[in-house]
Amino acid sequence: ERVAFFDRVMNFVETDPQVYVDECSNSIFSLLKKEYDTPRNRSLSATARMKLMPALMAQGKRNLKKPVRLYAQLAIDSARSIDSLFKDSLMTLARDLSPAEKDELVKSRDAALSAIHSYADWLEGRLSSMVAFAPMGExxxxxxxxxxxxxxxxxxxxxxxxxxxxxxxxxxxxxxxxxxxxxxxxxxxxxxxxxxxxxxxxxxxxxxxxxxxxxxxxxxxxxxxxxxxxxxxxxxxxxxxxxxxxxxxxxxxxxxxxxxxxxxxxxxxxxxxxxxxxxxxxxxxxxxxxxxxxxxxxxxxxxxxxxxxxxxxxxxxxxxxxxxxxxxxxxxxxxxxxxxxxxxxxxxxxxxxxxxxxxxxxxxxxxxxxxxxxxxxxxxxxxxxxxxxxxxxxxxxxxxxxxxMVGKWQIMRLLGRYRDAQGAKYRLGAFHDELIKNGSLPLSVVEWLLLDDPSTLEQALH
Known part of the structure; x- marks a missing residue:
């Protein structure tokens, strides 16, 4: 429901230029943050991903029918601070590449960065004509x-x-x-x-x-x-x-x-x-x-x-x-x-x-x-x-x-009710174990599971 709601109401693909910069940065960041494969294989994946970035930036320009000025400024800021991720952090993985593979990585990296910076320039040139941030409404x-x-x-x-x-x-x-x-x-x-x-x-x-x-x-x-x-x-x-x-x-x-x-x-x-x-x-x-x-x-x-x-x-x-x-x-x-x-x-x-x-x-x-x-x-x-x-x-x-704070309030409310229900058997650590053993469900559902009381969930649904 959340995904469908944001696609329908916010339509970030057409309004938020950050979508495209974030896709580039996250695609490289995901290769760096965890050693799930050898540095060489992750470097080769980076090369393949960076080759696609100029086309992604071009697609972003076509998709952004009504970009929001605030989102665009944030995208510009991210685009102009992305170089260290590509030039410094990423290159720590390249030590095992052959000379030809490293040249290919650098070539695709420089082309990707050029496209990202060009995208930022494109956004900056259109800031004055972009729409202001618009709320979704009550x-x-x-x-x-x-x-x-x-x-x-x-x-x-x-x-x-x-x-x-x-x-x-x-x-x-x-x-x-x-x-x-x-x-x-x-x-x-x-x-x-x-x-x-x-x-x-x-x-x-x-x-x-x-x-x-x-x-x-x-x-x-x-x-x-x-x-x-x-x-x-x-x-x-x-x-x-x-x-x-x-x-x-x-x-x-x-x-x-x-x-x-x-x-x-x-x-x-x-x-x-x-x-x-x-x-x-x-x-x-x-x-x-x-x-x-x-x-x-x-x-x-x-x-x-x-x-x-x-x-x-x-x-x-x-x-x-x-x-x-x-x-x-x-x-x-x-x-x-x-x-x-x-x-x-x-x-x-x-x-x-x-x-x-x-x-x-x-x-x-x-x-x-x-x-x-x-x-x-x-x-x-x-x-x-x-x-x-x-x-x-x-x-x-x-x-x-x-x-x-809404989640904390729900947990505090549930804690009080749990203690009343447990009486002399109550132990704080037991409450914590019971609370988090069912996964990250909506707390109105967790309350139903812990207290056998669906009233809060029913209130939400009606």
Whole structure:
């Protein structure tokens, strides 16, 4: 339903120039991010793919009947920062190529880059005549909530939830003995990493600490088939719309059970919220992306015998579980009281709550893009760079920004009902195991499975 909805309502093939740049970058990035074959074979695949890119760029120009100016600007930014992916990252695979094969790769690479840059120039020359960002409207938004996510809420109720959660987390920040703890500041840290390598190693050390904490507190079962989870640097081509990086889980049918998270380049003086937070204490973000967050949940889902459940990837559940885990780790004692780590958890929830207001108001037509940026800065507590990236992500991925807080709210609501039903038998770790054992289903369906109560699902369907 989600795919059909976006094809019908948003029609990105004709409106979003990013579709074609992303296809190029992802086709190369997918060869680099996992060592699924020899470097030589992956290089040969890259050559074959890059040979097709000039034709793809030409097809994109023909397809874009009504390109949106905002999407075009993001596509231009991505196209003009793609060179390092092709010229630096990709070439690390080429060491085993014969001279002729390497020449062929370089030739196809240069032709592909020329076509991509020409595409960016073509877009830039037409920016002034392109249409402005147009919202899908409240009727379509409500349809998406009910039919794609099986949520028992409409757009106005989702917006109200965002306002309530935003007020709560702003107040919780203010109740800290030092409210400035909620604003990441690496200079406060006693253990600032010296460089990029030390930064990545800090993530790995903290991950071991968190796994031991989860086991000691019996907060969730870590199955024996769980693979390693590593941290890697984010290529420049993906920074315009993913300033905080992103996670790659093991593939659904992948024999390799490892996963990894891409972070931006280390910079202790950065103004970017995400990088400052990660330097001061990577655990909240690591818990979200790795264990017990996305990596654990998706790894478990991939092992399910029921193929329908394996295939489900409900974003509200996935992001809700990861965000819930951030605060769950805080409430169960991972961080010292009144610490910068606690402050970071509150700020992360605060800006996830702000995401709801941006997503709903942007796509129902109540706000402009600039209003969304300013709201992220004022209400969410983000710097402008992070706020622009967040707003761009909201504009290009309708409804994705509501996943976090709406999903967390559904899980918290379900937790309370589960505890009441269990009585003296209740154990938090058992709830977590029961919650994530069925795959990434819509949470209204999970509630039915856990409590034998379909009322929330029926409310969504009617």
């Amino acid at each position: 009727e379509n938004y409500n349809y998406l909530l009910k039919h794609a996510y099986l949520l028992p809420l409409d757009a106005r109720q989702v917006a109200m939830l965002g306002e309530a959660e935003l007020a709560r987390y702003r107040a919780l920040e203010s109740l800290l003995p030092d409210p400035s703890l909620a604003n990441p500041d690496p200079s406060r840290s006693k253990n600032i990493p010296a460089d990029q390598e030390a930064f990545l190693k800090a993530y790995e050390r903290r991950q071991e600490e968190m796994i031991n904490f989860l086991k000691e507190k019996k907060l969730v079962t870590l199955p024996s088939y769980l693979g390693p989870f590593s941290i890697r640097q984010l290529p420049d081509a993906f920074k315009p719309t993913s300033p905080g990086g992103f996670m790659n889980p093991p593939g659904l049918y992948d024999k390799d059970n490892s996963g990894f998270y891409f972070i931006p380049t280390y910079n202790p003086k950065s103004n970017n919220f995400y990088i400052r937070a990660a330097i001061e204490d990577p655990r909240p973000i690591l818990g979200h992306e790795g264990i017990p967050g996305h990596f654990l949940q998706i790894s478990i889902a991939n092992q399910l015998k029921n193929e329908i459940r394996r295939q489900q990837n409900d974003g509200v559940f996935q992001e809700g579980w990861a965000l819930y885990g951030e605060e769950m780790l805080m409430r169960t004692g991972l961080y010292p009281d009144n610490s910068a780590s606690q402050g970071q958890v509150l700020r992360l929830s605060r800006y996830r709550a702000a995401r709801i207001g941006v997503d709903v108001n942007l796509h129902t037509g109540r706000w402009t893009f600039e209003q969304a940026v300013k709201y992220f800065m004022e209400a969410g507590g983000l710097d402008r760079e992070s706020a622009e990236g967040e707003a761009a992500g909201a504009a290009t991925s309708p409804s994705q920004k509501i996943h976090y």
